[in-house]
Amino acid sequence: MGRPLKPESEWIERARQGDTDAYAQLVRQHEQVAFRTAYVILRSPVEAEEATQDAFLKAYRALHRFEPGAEFRPWVLRIVANEARNRRRAIWRRLRLRERAAAEIPSGGAAPSPEVELVAQEERTRLLAAIERLSDDERVAVISRYFIGLTDEETAAVLGVPRGTVKMRVWRGVEHLRQQLEGQHG
Amino acid sequence: MADLERTLRSLDGAFPFPPTPDLARAVELRLRRRATRRRILLASAAAATAALAATLAASPGARSAVVDFLDSIPGVHIERASKLPAVPFNFVPAYGERLSLEEARRRVDYPIRLPQGVGEPYRLFLSSYTVPHGVITAVYGDERHTRLVFTQWRVGGGDLFFKVLGPGSEATRVTVDGAPGIWLFGKRHAVVFVGADGREYRTVGALAGHTLVWQRNGKSYRLEAELSQATALELAESIH
Numbered sequence: 001m002g003r004p005l006k007p008e009s010e011w012i013e014r015a016r017q018g019d020t021d022a023y024a025q026l027v028r029q030h031e032q033v034a035f036r037t038a039y040v041i042l043r044s045p046v047e048a049e050e051a052t053q054d055a056f057l058k059a060y061r062a063l064h065r066f067e068p069g070a071e072f073r074p075w076v077l078r079i080v081a082n083e084a085r086n087r088r089r090a091i092w093r094r095l096r097l098r099e100r101a102a103a104e105i106p107s108g109g110a111a112p113s114p115e116v117e118l119v120a121q122e123e124r125t126r127l128l129a130a131i132e133r134l135s136d137d138e139r140v141a142v143i144s145r146y147f148i149g150l151t152d153e154e155t156a157a158v159l160g161v162p163r164g165t166v167k168m169r170v171w172r173g174v175e176h177l178r179q180q181l182e183g184q185h186g
Numbered sequence: 187m188a189d190l191e192r193t194l195r196s197l198d199g200a201f202p203f204p205p206t207p208d209l210a211r212a213v214e215l216r217l218r219r220r221a222t223r224r225r226i227l228l229a230s231a232a233a234a235t236a237a238l239a240a241t242l243a244a245s246p247g248a249r250s251a252v253v254d255f256l257d258s259i260p261g262v263h264i265e266r267a268s269k270l271p272a273v274p275f276n277f278v279p280a281y282g283e284r285l286s287l288e289e290a291r292r293r294v295d296y297p298i299r300l301p302q303g304v305g306e307p308y309r310l311f312l313s314s315y316t317v318p319h320g321v322i323t324a325v326y327g328d329e330r331h332t333r334l335v336f337t338q339w340r341v342g343g344g345d346l347f348f349k350v351l352g353p354g355s356e357a358t359r360v361t362v363d364g365a366p367g368i369w370l371f372g373k374r375h376a377v378v379f380v381g382a383d384g385r386e387y388r389t390v391g392a393l394a395g396h397t398l399v400w401q402r403n404g405k406s407y408r409l410e411a412e413l414s415q416a417t418a419l420e421l422a423e424s425i426h
Contacts, residue, residue, distance in 0.1 A: 147201035
């Protein structure tokens with residue numbers, strides 16, 4: 001998760017004045033974390049791509065409301081998460097998301113691993129499967145923290161909840177993972 | 187708990203996220219296209235309204251026919267205006283990557299058609315920026331004088347060309363071997379298009395403003411040359 005090499009405030013200011021090149025730089029800087037955030041919520045790469053594109057366009061139109069000096073990443077991630085959640089609600093109305101997602105969740109571990117890593121590989125596969133069985137709130141909190149690398153503040157922005165709630169969801173998520181994994185061993 | 191957290195931390199980057207698409211490019215293109223359309227519409231909105239009102243007054247039943255006719259070729263958007271927008275003469279064609287005909291045929295998933303009887307194109311270009319299946323542009327002539335520009339693309343992308351017709355330039359409905367087309371002629375018209383690099387290019391009548399656009403078998407074609415309507419149609423009909 002690299003940080004900008006050039007002051008973001010300069011890109012933001014230029015983008016505000018209609019410079020699409022400057023805005024593209026901003027998008028490029030944050031596209032991976034934004035796409036992954038949308039994917040965690042939507043669990044479909046196609047839906048996540050569309051949601052992220054739409055969110056970046058909405059953010060562009062809303063730049064005049066962006067507070068100078070504030071952090072751009074949590075601000076835009078909030079817009080991405082809102083867009084993804086709105087899209088998910090629409091999907092839920094049309095389809096049963098669980099059924100869709102089950103078909104699209106990657107199985108993981110596609111790359112061959114050395115024999116010595118087989119055990120670790122199996123554990124990892126079990127862990128990833130267990131994460132998928134968490135409740136949505138806990139799953140998004142755990143993946144945001146451990147796999148996307150968001151700070152608690154950014155996760156709070158994504159989830160639209162206070163930081164304390166984020167900590168609680170992560171803690172509960174990890175606890176539920178532990179229970180699942182111990183249950184499998186037992 | 188502590189072990190599990192350690193394991194989770196050690197798996198950083200191991201979650202099977204799908205590859206991140208090139209969102210910056212997609213967003214930039216959408217912004218450029220929207221801005222281009224807005225500028226053109228603003229420049230011509232008042233005049234277009236007046237022109238349409240005049241048309242409607244003269245022929246009350248003509249409204250849908252006029253609108254349908256001007257929007258009948260996918261990828262080409264045409265507006266009428268009493269005055270051409272003040273655009274700098276910036277004819278630096280950004281047709282895309284230069285390549286051979288053989289290479290072009292390998293790179294696009296549709297058959298490339300070229301006009302007969304005009305020799306080989308001087309230059310051939312492929313742009314994959316503006317429409318999903320790529321745009322092929324064949325330029326005829328030589329370094330000093332471009333005689334003909336022939337463009338083709340598969341129907342399905344957004345607008346590729348925005349044309350603004352000023353006073354003295356006309357558009358008329360034609361057919362090319364039975365396929366629908368539009369012949370733009372008379373005085374110069376402004377052309378605005380998104381180039382292969384995603385930038386906006388504007389020109390006023392690159393080749394005296396005689397242009398034929400038509401659609402056939404799921405593809406759109408644009409032919410711009412200093413030709414009469416009859417010759418342009420003949421040339422277009424040679425393209426199979």
